[in-house]
Amino acid sequence: MAAAERVAVVLLGGRWAGKSSSGNSLLGLDSSTGGFNVGKQTDTCIMKETKIDSTLVSVIDTPSWMWVPAVDTSEEVKGQLKRSVILAEQGGHPAFLLVYPLGSPFLRRHKVAVEEHLALLGEEEEVWGHTMVLFSRGDWLAGRGTSIEEHIQTAGPELLWLLEKCGNRYHVINNKEKEMEKVKELLQKIKEMVRKREEMADESEEIPPVKRRRKSMEEPNQMTGDKSAAGGEVGEPSGAQDKD
Numbered sequence: 001m002a003a004a005e006r007v008a009v010v011l012l013g014g015r016w017a018g019k020s021s022s023g024n025s026l027l028g029l030d031s032s033t034g035g036f037n038v039g040k041q042t043d044t045c046i047m048k049e050t051k052i053d054s055t056l057v058s059v060i061d062t063p064s065w066m067w068v069p070a071v072d073t074s075e076e077v078k079g080q081l082k083r084s085v086i087l088a089e090q091g092g093h094p095a096f097l098l099v100y101p102l103g104s105p106f107l108r109r110h111k112v113a114v115e116e117h118l119a120l121l122g123e124e125e126e127v128w129g130h131t132m133v134l135f136s137r138g139d140w141l142a143g144r145g146t147s148i149e150e151h152i153q154t155a156g157p158e159l160l161w162l163l164e165k166c167g168n169r170y171h172v173i174n175n176k177e178k179e180m181e182k183v184k185e186l187l188q189k190i191k192e193m194v195r196k197r198e199e200m201a202d203e204s205e206e207i208p209p210v211k212r213r214r215k216s217m218e219e220p221n222q223m224t225g226d227k228s229a230a231g232g233e234v235g236e237p238s239g240a241q242d243k244d
């Protein structure tokens with residue numbers, strides 16, 4: 001299947017970053033209409049699907065890490081993060097969105113946490129080559145009357161490091177406004193990232209195919225979920241009602 005027709009987006013990041021909300025923006029849903037639970041801590045991976053124009057998009061929400069080195073993250077959360085990759089590979093061409101809220105400085109401890117938690121997901125070049133920064137809380141920028149470019153220029157070296165690791169791929173989203181045009185723009189960027197990566201993989205045997213990477217990863221215990229139709233989900237729902 002062509003890369004343009006199907007993608008699987010994994011939402012990654014620290015506590016309260018806006019992962020579930022960003023997933024809902026992609027799905028065009030909210031907590032009360034079948035989207036991810038917002039405002040309640042996500043504790044297992046959940047995959048939901050939607051169709052945006054002709055593209056089938058699998059959206060995978062994950063539990064947060066705290067802003068600590070990976071060694072201090074529970075085995076349960078680490079297992080769920082690894083599981084997200086396996087779910088993504090079932091759902092299409094994997095793309096990782098590293099969700100980070102605007103208005104929060106990205107410091108050395110954030111850098112360490114991101115680097116070490118992404119290392120759990122697979123081979124470094126392969127993972128970072130499929131990763132884009134998704135800045136949530138786009139309304140923060142609007143409130144300050146500044147652009148993302150200006151914000152990046154005045155941010156510290158850690159944020160510049162992050163963007164460089166992501167090949168300068170980023171997108172700004174305001175989850176308080178369901179802006180479909182912005183979501184479509186994001187999807188185009190994701191597809192472009194995946195397409196470029198697939199092309200590089202075709203050109204170079206140095207880059208391990210996704211399937212080979214998967215073999216090297218431990219199968220988690222809880223692979224009981226089945227992918228369901230659009231709007232359906234895979235994995236254990238957290239069950240509680242949202243506060244948002």
Ligand SMILES: Nc1nc2c(ncn2[C@@H]2O[C@H](COP(=O)(O)OP(=O)(O)OP(=O)(O)O)[C@@H](O)[C@H]2O)c(=O)[nH]1
Pocket residue numbers: 013014015016017018019020021022037038039040041042063064136137138139173174175176244
């Ligand atoms: N103003 C504003 N608030 C946002 C935005 N995105 C998320 N939030 C708020 O940020 C809080 C956390 O959002 P979640 O989507 O639950 O964040 P999360 O990363 O899934 O959080 P955990 O799973 O609990 O770690 C909620 O109160 C959201 O309403 C945004 O773009 N703008």
Ligand SMILES: [Mg+2]
Pocket residue numbers: 019020021037038039040041042061
């Ligand atoms: Mg969440």
